[in-house]
Structures are given as C-alpha cells and as structure tokens.
Amino acid sequence: MAGAWAVVVHGGCKPIRPDEVEANRRGIAAAAEAAADRLRSGGSALDAVEAAVRAMEDDPIFNAGRGAVGNADGVVETDASIMNGDTLDIGAVCALQKVANPVSVARALLAEEEVLLAGEGARRFAAARGFELQEMPPRPTPAGGCDTVGCVALDSRGAIAVATSTGGLGGAPVGRIGDSPLPGCGFYADSAVGGVSATGEGERIARTLLAARLIQALEAGAHPHDAVQATLARLDRIGGEAGLIVLDAAGRIGWGFNATQFAVGWMTAGDEAPQVEIAGLDAAGSGGGSRLS
Numbered sequence: 001m002a003g004a005w006a007v008v009v010h011g012g013c014k015p016i017r018p019d020e021v022e023a024n025r026r027g028i029a030a031a032a033e034a035a036a037d038r039l040r041s042g043g044s045a046l047d048a049v050e051a052a053v054r055a056m057e058d059d060p061i062f063n064a065g066r067g068a069v070g071n072a073d074g075v076v077e078t079d080a081s082i083m084n085g086d087t088l089d090i091g092a093v094c095a096l097q098k099v100a101n102p103v104s105v106a107r108a109l110l111a112e113e114e115v116l117l118a119g120e121g122a123r124r125f126a127a128a129r130g131f132e133l134q135e136m137p138p139r140p141t142p143a144g145g146c147d148t149v150g151c152v153a154l155d156s157r158g159a160i161a162v163a164t165s166t167g168g169l170g171g172a173p174v175g176r177i178g179d180s181p182l183p184g185c186g187f188y189a190d191s192a193v194g195g196v197s198a199t200g201e202g203e204r205i206a207r208t209l210l211a212a213r214l215i216q217a218l219e220a221g222a223h224p225h226d227a228v229q230a231t232l233a234r235l236d237r238i239g240g241e242a243g244l245i246v247l248d249a250a251g252r253i254g255w256g257f258n259a260t261q262f263a264v265g266w267m268t269a270g271d272e273a274p275q276v277e278i279a280g281l282d283a284a285g286s287g288g289g290s291r292l293s
C-alpha cells in the first residue's frame, strides 16, 4: 500500500522466565515504538531498524549490546548486521568487543565497500568512527539459552531494511560467529521482495540458509506467514531451533518459530500502539502469526 509503513521486531526465541516476561514485553514495545517514531515522521526504514535494535541493545533483558552474554573466556563478543533493501548495501560486524551498540557500527560500515569486519578489525573501525570503547561486563547466561534481537521495517517510500544484533551463545568458543552477521543466514532485505531477521541456533541457521530460503519463498509468491512455515520446515532435516520475522513489499507481516518461546512485536501506520506477543508462553511447540496491513 503506497505511503503505508510497517515494522516488526523480535527479542529472540528463548525460554523466558516468568519474572522476565513483563520486561520482555516492555522492551519489545519500546523497540517497536522507537522504529514507529521514525517511520511516522517520514524517516527511513534504515533509521527505523537501527533505532529499534539500539533500544534492545540498551536494554539488559536482551542478549545484545549491554545485555550480551560472555564467551568461553567470559568476554563479550557481539555480532550485528544491517541491510538496505533498496541498494542491497550491507554492513556487518562480528566478534566485536567493547562497543555497546554494534548495530550502529554496522550502520557506519554500510557506506563502505566491505560487507563484514571481524574482531580487531571491527573494533579498530569502530574506534576510528568515534564509537566509545568501554568495558562490557557479560550478563550471566540464562538457563536454557539466550538469543538475538532484530527488526524489519518498510517505510512510506517503499524501502525495506533489516537489522539484527546478538551476544551469541553464552560460553561459546572465542571467535565463534553465528548467523546474525551472515547475509542469507540471519538476515536479508530486498525492497522489491521483503525482509527477514532470524534468531536461534546460528550453526543450524547458517547450514540451512534460512534467510535466503525465506526470500526465495516470498519471490515465489508465498504469503509471509506461509513462507515462514515452509522455511522453518527446512530445519527438520538437521534439527535446530529458530524464529523468523518477515515483512514483504506489500507490508504484510509474518513470524514464526519452532522453539519454546518467541518475543515479537509489530505495528503499522494504522495502529495506535504496537502489538506484542510472547509466543509460546503457555504452550511449547511450533507457532506463528501474521498480519495483513
């Protein structure tokens, strides 16, 4: 729909303790609102997804930025990505230390030829671009695991963007990189088709190219909800847990997961407030939803 905007965010598919449910809901709503603030004033999808992911990186309830877990050495190493669906420009960083908002470092990389900077190279790039380098104490790894945050947005000019950020898997080997900074695995955006952000077991998501498969399903004409279900079924061959949020070029929203719980929220131009769902809170197993804007 011309002129309409839409946004969908996730805070990871992960087991959520009862005493953390409300904090997850608040965090998802705040992230969706941060994106919606940009979109309703005519801001770009890129600005919207960066704002939403920064909000979740600043919220210690999520495993990203300030809430990131530590690796096997107890050190925080983060991965983040952002993609412009108009130009197909990508900025991504991985195994980045000492930066509170890795998604903004990824955003700074968008204008450069390089797609992905790792470790010391990413840290030097961040420092050269004026990002504060600071100690990042790791959050204790939650029982049952932890995951990723992400946002997909469609702006009023029809541009789609996606951003994803994670502290990775708690206790993972030093230098381990998951799906979140890998295009076609943890994210992808093409304004002519749609955008997707993934969460879940990075090694499984990478081996099944979940984001690329999802985009292919949209290109073949699937509704986002059906595309999510068909894409998650790709995991059946090797096992693994994942969640996906999707927006297509028509502004239709879909999401789904095959894990315990999935924190999602979405909002479109006609909505007064974001809709937030901690999917699977009451019943484990596959789930998902969609929204026709």
Ligand code: GLY
Residues within 6 Å of the ligand: 147, 148, 166, 167, 168, 169, 177, 178, 179, 180, 198, 199, 200, 201, 202, 203
């Ligand atoms: N999905 C985040 C990771 O595996 O690192």
